[in-house]
Amino acid sequence: MIPIEKSEPVFDLIKSMSKAEKRNFKLYATRLSGNQSSNFLALFDIIDSSDIYNEDKILSKCLIKKEQLPNTKAHLYKQILISLRMLMVQHSQAMQIKESVEFSMILYNKGLYKQAEKNLHKLKEQAIALNMHTTTMEIISLIRRIEDSYQAKNRANNVDATDNLISQIINELNNISELYSSSIRLLSLHQTLGYARTEKDMNLIKSYFEPRLEAFKSKKLSFLESVFFYQAQVWYHYILHDFVMCYKYASLWTRIFDTSPEMKTLHYDNYLRGYSRLLDGLYLTKKYKLFCEHLNKLEEEAEIISMLNLNANVMSKQVIYINHLHKNFLDGDFEQGLEAVNNIDKFLVTYGKQIGIHQKMLMNYKIACLYFGNTNYTKCLEYLAKILETKDPQIRRDLQCYSKILKLIASYQAGIDLNIDYQIRSVYSYLVKMNDLHQIQKEVLKFLKNLNNIYEHELKHELQRLYERLKVYEDHPVERRTFFYLDILTWLESKITGVSMSTIIKQKLK
Numbered sequence: 451m452i453p454i455e456k457s458e459p460v461f462d463l464i465k466s467m468s469k470a471e472k473r474n475f476k477l478y479a480t481r482l483s484g485n486q487s488s489n490f491l492a493l494f495d496i497i498d499s500s501d502i503y504n505e506d507k508i509l510s511k512c513l514i515k516k517e518q519l520p521n522t523k524a525h526l527y528k529q530i531l532i533s534l535r536m537l538m539v540q541h542s543q544a545m546q547i548k549e550s551v552e553f554s555m556i557l558y559n560k561g562l563y564k565q566a567e568k569n570l571h572k573l574k575e576q577a578i579a580l581n582m583h584t585t586t587m588e589i590i591s592l593i594r595r596i597e598d599s600y601q602a603k604n605r606a607n608n609v610d611a612t613d614n615l616i617s618q619i620i621n622e623l624n625n626i627s628e629l630y631s632s633s634i635r636l637l638s639l640h641q642t643l644g645y646a647r648t649e650k651d652m653n654l655i656k657s658y659f660e661p662r663l664e665a666f667k668s669k670k671l672s673f674l675e676s677v678f679f680y681q682a683q684v685w686y687h688y689i690l691h692d693f694v695m696c697y698k699y700a701s702l703w704t705r706i707f708d709t710s711p712e713m714k715t716l717h718y719d720n721y722l723r724g725y726s727r728l729l730d731g732l733y734l735t736k737k738y739k740l741f742c743e744h745l746n747k748l749e750e751e752a753e754i755i756s757m758l759n760l761n762a763n764v765m766s767k768q769v770i771y772i773n774h775l776h777k778n779f780l781d782g783d784f785e786q787g788l789e790a791v792n793n794i795d796k797f798l799v800t801y802g803k804q805i806g807i808h809q810k811m812l813m814n815y816k817i818a819c820l821y822f823g824n825t826n827y828t829k830c831l832e833y834l835a836k837i838l839e840t841k842d843p844q845i846r847r848d849l850q851c852y853s854k855i856l857k858l859i860a861s862y863q864a865g866i867d868l869n870i871d872y873q874i875r876s877v878y879s880y881l882v883k884m885n886d887l888h889q890i891q892k893e894v895l896k897f898l899k900n901l902n903n904i905y906e907h908e909l910k911h912e913l914q915r916l917y918e919r920l921k922v923y924e925d926h927p928v929e930r931r932t933f934f935y936l937d938i939l940t941w942l943e944s945k946i947t948g949v950s951m952s953t954i955i956k957q958k959l960k
Contacts, residue, residue: 460527461503462803464494466760471534472498478533489514490526538759544582544716547573551589558592563600567593580716581674583619590616622672629678632662636685641808644848645691645931647886652690652928659686673713676706677720684727691931697731704728718755718762726769733776734934738959741780745773764804767797772809775816779937782955784824791817811837811846815853822856823937823951827864831857843884851886852935858898859941874899890932893919910946917942 467475479491492512500507505519514522539545550573557566570593577586590612636659646652663686666679680703687695703724707714714721725748732741752766771794778787794817798810818833837853840846854877862870874895881887897916904912920939923929933939937951944951 458503460523460530461497461500463527463530464497466804467530467534468760471537474537475530475533478536479529489518489522490529493522493526494530541758543576544580544585547576547580547582548585551585551592554592558596558599563596567596570596578615580712581672583623583674587616587619622675625666625669625671625675626678628662629666629675629682632659633678633682633685635659636682636689640685640689642844642847644846645934646689647888647928647931649928655686655690673706673710677703677717677724680706681720681724684724688727688730691734691934693731693734696727697735697737700724700728700731714751714755715758718758719765722755722762722765722769726772729769729773729776733773733780736780738780741773742777745770745777748773761804764801767801768805768809771797772813772816775813775820778820779816779823780955781959782823782952784820784952787820788824788826791820807840808846811840811849815849818853818856818860819937822860822863822941825863825950827860830860831864831866834860847884847886848935851881851884852932854880855891855894856936859894859938862898862901870901871899888932889929890920890923890938894938913942913945917946 464472475494476491479488479494489512493508493514496508496511497503508514509516509519535545539549550569554566554569554573557563557569570589574586574589574593577589594612636655639655643651646655659682663679663682666675669675671679680699683699684696684703687693687699704721707717707721707724725744729741729744729748732744749770752770756763756766771790774790775787778784794813798805798813802810814833814836818830818837821827821830821833834853834857837846837849838857840850843850858870858873858877861873878887878895881891893916897912900912917939920942924933924939940951940954943949943954947954
């Protein structure tokens with residue numbers, strides 16, 4: 451089982467800081483001469499120089515008693531966040547607006563009503579332009595408090611306009627909440643099960659989600675409503691493996707950011723998720739030229755987006771790394787893909803705490819497939835082992851199932867066929883338990899089970915028969931999902947013809 455690291459918030463926060471952020475914190479913390487030898491600064495230096503959090507080491511190096519340590523860590527944590535906020539507010543319009551709202555509250559508490567009100571009216575327009583709904587509501591509430599305090603004239607003239615604005619914001623927030631809930635439910639289904647496995651799955655998904663999404667098609671939606679509508683539609687069609695419609699809505703999702711480029715920095719995470727699904731749709735429909743064009747465009751934009759903050763940098767790299775692997779699968783250039791594996795491994799180690807287990811499993815599975823295509827079955831098995839260490843069946847159950855099948859095939863290819871019958875029975879039982887045993891899996895397991903009964907001169911004929919039995923499922927509405935995980939038809943072609951998988955893929959691409 452994958453070990454669970456004990457989390458220490460202040461340690462994790464310090465390790466996430468850049469050199470510039472650490473330098474800024476030191477300047478902030480030592481702004482008063484009395485702070486230069488403070489306990490929290492000494493604690494910062496020790497943690498910064500440590501690779502792991504070791505409380506005994508900290509106590510031996512710091513002049514801090516054990517009972518003082520919790521309070522010192524809490525104080526250090528707060529001071530770091532304050533210094534980071536002061537640094538980041540310079541580059542974030544949204545943070546500047548929220549900071550100015552706080553300034554207006556200070557002016558109100560000082561009795562400087564007109565100054566506060568004038569400032570808030572400017573901020574309200576800026577917040578509306580950036581779709582900052584909750585901040586807009588906070589500003590309106592504060593304006594009304596100020597007007598009540600000095601009984602401003604002509605307040606009645608603004609009541610209707612303000613009420614209409616509040617009603618509009620509440621309606622938008624309700625729509626966003628409903629669309630977001632649908633999107634999260636679909637994403638959670640995919641993270642647990644993968645693509646819809648049976649016709650029954652598809653019908654259940656359609657009956658529940660289709661009417662909820664259809665209700666928004668006739669509405670005039672704002673920017674954020676549109677983003678969450680497209681996001682929900684993408685996941686809806688993605689899980690039903692309708693990748694043409696997935697690409698269509700992902701295009702709309704990213705295109706709306708192109709019409710409002712200022713939103714790319716404010717909602718960079720949503721933009722990157724949209725682009726990830728856009729590239730996924732092109733990869734799964736094998737639109738190679740268009741895929742490369744969009745990947746190149748994303749790499750250009752990522753140079754700017756990744757500079758926003760650590761999260762933006764990690765998300766950008768995740769999308770780019772996974773899609774470079776997809777490019778290698780599309781053009782058959784496995785050698786080039788393997789050159790990037792070391793970088794991906796370092797990335798997963800360096801930013802392990804910022805990357806979800808779902809993404810780690812997916813990257814390891816893609817790398818395993820890359821090694822399989824390059825006939826390095828030993829390395830393929832190493833990366834599959836990383837996935838199969840995850841014992842929780844609710845985490846990417848689909849990847850766990852297909853990792854077990856690929857492990858069987860790679861073991862056969864590597865000549866590690868000791869106890870192959872036992873391994874096949876084990877995988878068979880697991881797939882039944884996970885309700886993921888379908889026709890293609892049955893055919894593959896049946897073939898592997900009969901290998902010991904096939905003479906060498908009969909092998910090519912049996913491989914051809916298996917290929918023909920599987921080929922008919924290539925366009926099957928449900929069974930084809932297996933081919934999204936395993937390029938088993940190309941592997942069979944390679945075994946039958948004696949030509950490498952890479953060569954076959956390149957020939958098809960031409």
